[in-house]
Amino acid sequence: MSRRPTSTYRLQLTPGFGFAEVAGIAGYLRDLGVSHVYLSPVLEAAPGSRHGYDVTDHSRIREAFGGASGFREMAQTLAAHDLGVVVDIVPNHMNTENPAFWSVLKDGPDSPYAAWFDIAWDEDGKVALPVLGDDTEPVVDGDVLRYHEHAYPHPGHYRLVDWRQGPGYRRFFDVSTLIGLRVEDPAVLFATHEVIFWLLDEGLVDGLRVDHPDGLADPRGYLERLRARTGEKTWTVVEKILIGPERLPADWPCDGTTGYEVLNRVNGLFVDPAGGEALVRLFTELTGQPADYRRVMLESKREVLELFFRPEVERLAASAGCPPDAVRELLAAMPVYRAYVVPGEPPPPESVEIVELAAASCSAAVAPLVHEVLYGSAETITRFQQACGPVMAKGVEDTALYRWFPLACLNEVGGEPDVFGTSVAEFHEFCAGMLPYTMTTLSTHDTKRSEDVRARLSVLSELPEEWADAVAQWSAAVSFDPHLDYLAWQNLMAAWPISAERFADYLLKAAREAKTRISWVAPDPVYEEGLRTFAEAAVRLPIGKFTERIEPYAMANSLGAKLVQLMMPGVPDVYQGNEKSDFSLVDPDNRRPVGFPAEPATPWDAAKLLVTRQALRLRRRLGGGAAYLPLEADGPAAGHAVAFARGEDGHGLPRAVAVATRLPVRLARTGWGGTSLSLPPGTWRDLLTGARHTGRVPLAHLLGQYPVALLERHDL
Incomplete structure (x- = not known):
């Protein structure tokens, strides 16, 4: 019988790390406190594939991982350690060589x-x-x-x-x-999901992560058929990227998303909005790019439409009876990955508003197309929906985010790099509206940089002048391409120490994605050699001195973000290796092999592992869907704390409290002063230090050993 997770641990399967290797770390993962192992795609894929999203045969479990028998043995070993399995499925597409x-x-x-x-x-x-x-x-x-x-x-x-x-x-x-794939056809759905259904029927899998639902003709219909076959008890989350105030459609029958909207809000808690203006000014001076991100984003989307999506545009234009230019214009103006219009149904008011607002920034030639994508033929509505996601992904994620980067920790999937910071009040309001079993995350196989790289970058929002001085010194010593150098300095500092080879590989990908000097389809050997020369020279500079200078603050950000993500509503996921510090950049850098068990090598490692282990174990004791209660600190430094309680006992009293420090640089200048936190009734034990607290507690005392506190009611 399937069960819902209290937490998951994402593992990237490769030909060198298959089912037997997963089984081999079952004890470690159980000790860590996770309830479910979350696996990358398990079906037969292209030979040598290191990600698995290029499925070639839906009727077989990948032999390079151990095949069906290996999967069963792994699942049985995990079950013996009280661990369930969640698998990543890919309904939208498969490799052409099948x-x-x-x-x-x-x-x-x-x-x-x-x-x-x-x-x-x-x-x-x-x-x-x-x-x-x-x-x-x-x-x-x-x-x-x-x-x-x-x-x-x-x-x-x-x-x-x-x-x-x-x-x-x-x-x-x-x-x-x-x-x-046309999984809107029930026969195709069942043919491409037969192994997945078998794994669920056998009780070998408890949950599913659905890749890229925006590519489907009818995501809601797909999820309805999936749930009808798998049952209500199968935990299902979708890789749906939500922008700004956008929310998952209420009529999608699933438990939530994979958590990018959570990632961006948690990250924002540790970004100081006061540093935004100075960082944008520094960025524009160094790169020559405009201060207006929205302009860069629109230009990037227009470019990729012309470069990559001519067949899609022409097919949609023919269906809608509109000129291709109008199609390109409206697609470029769309602010989200999908507008959720379903053929044959009146478009939801939210969908009408999204499309009409996008059209308001376009020429009059777009007006007829607006009617067609909202009320027209099934083909036109569907084609438009399916085109929005690729344009957002290629235009924003893979272009604009590599062109506009005043503070690169904001440049994440689903992020808005011109929005500096999330207030505590905004965070609590967001948590109040969360689905109880949605996934939360800080790092994934698709994030642009790891959570700890972002933790270091967030410190720059509190030290913009000091950062500008450091960049000026480094740039005077080594320079290459003004469109790329400032991104290079941010990531070199935040991923430090890093080899010249890893750094050069990152820069090469960043330059190709930016498409300002080179691209994936337009290489330039001379430029690329110059880039590698720059990387080799840059890593020889004393970058580590600055990284060391900000390390206490970055560690505070890291531990704070980790505790908040692990203890807030939803089902927390830990990406492989991120129970300790990890300074990876975009894939394939973040998919490098991870050593198990994760032995701490630094104080940061030890503290992060302690926070992760204690929080995950506590989540298992609390169970899923625990109540969420915001707590407010009182005093002059109250804004430097985010705190909340979780769970309820038989009398309606909370069972756990999480407290995290935010904006630690400014806090170091003033101290906590008389700021305190009133704990809910009861005696509370800090699971990180063993200390006991009750009533009103000074934050200087509560957060004296670690910048975070994790409390559990001791009198239950």
Whole structure:
């Protein structure tokens, strides 16, 4: 029988770290306090894949991990340690090199798998494959057509076209090797989920993480069919990225999101809004970029629409009967990943408002399109919904966030880099509206940098002048590209110590994503060599002196964010290795192997491991869905604390209290003074220090040993 998690621990499976290795750390994870192990995709994927989102066969568990028998043995070992399993599933797409698509390429619309894929057949019943890149001629080898590393059935109902043209099928973002699945067709859904359903039926899996629901034709309908098959007791969260005040649609039958909106709000608690103006000024002086982020974001979205999404735009324009320019204009103006309009239903008022506000910033040519995407044909409504996400992902996450970065810890998935800080009152209000079993997180396999890199960067919001002086000194010694250097200094300091090779690899990806000098499709060997030379010179500078200077404050931010995330409403996830300090950058850097057990090597490690272990164990004792009660400190430094109580006993009294320090630099200048916190009735034991407290407690005393406190009622 499935059970809901009290916490999860995300593990990235690879050919070198499979089911047997997961089973081998069961004792460690149980001791840490997690209730469920959360696995990256487990189905058969492209050979050598280190992420698993490129599924090739939905009928098999990946052999490189140990296959079906290995999964069962792992699950049984975990169960013996009172640990459940959550798996990551990928309903939106699969790798193009799979038997089903091979059948489609061979037999065209007559293939029994033709309904699996979202294909735009041409007049001859063929599908365009964008692979041609030079003068090399395809070669027929028996019943196979070969072109470089590609192989296709011969003869076949397809045509090879230039790789820049775009495919004749819906894909994942701009990745032509990942073809969109039509899980809106119940037969396709069940065929592509048969192993997942078997794992649930056998009791080997308790929960599901659904990848990229925004790509689906009908996310709500998919989740309804999924829940009807898996049952109410299967915990299900969706990788839905919410922007600003946006909330998960109430009619989506799932337990919540994977937590990016939580990440950004927790991160904001430790950013000082007073430093925003100075940091933006420094950024514009160093880079020449405008101070207006929204302008950069709009320009970035327009660029990627032209670069990557011509087939999607043209297909949508033909469906809507509107010019492609109008389609591009409205898609660029959309502020969210989806507007949640369902064909055949009146559009929700929130959806109408989103689209109309976007259109208000566009030319009059967009007006007819607005009506079509809200009230038009099913194809137009669906195509528009499916196009919004890729444009946001490529235009914002993979372009604008690499162009506009006054404070890079704000440049996260779903984040708004021009919004400096979250107040305690705003945070409590957000928590009051959270779903009880939504996932919370600070780091994932897709975050732009780890939580502890962000903890260091957050300190800069309290020291903008000192930071500007340090950057001036480093820039005078080494410089390369004004569009990139300031991002380099932030990440070099915050990820310190880091090798020249890791740092150069990060900068190369950042430059390609920014697309100001090079890109993934337009390399420049001279620039790239210069970038590596810059990285090698930069790591030889005394960057560590600044990192050491801010380390006590960064550690306070790290422990505070960790405690808040682990104890706030929802189901907390710990990304592999982040129970101790971790200074990783964007993937693939953050998917490097993790050593287990996580032995502490520094005081930061030891403190973070202690906080994580005690909080997760307490969450298991509290159970899921515990009540949340904001607590307010009283005194001159009250704004430097965030505190709340969790759970209720039989008399309605809280069972746990979490307290975290925020904005530690300013606090160090003034001290806590007479600031205190009135604890709920009872005797309270600090699980980090063993100290006991009751009544009104001075924060200087409560937070004297650690910048955080985790209290449990001792008189229960």
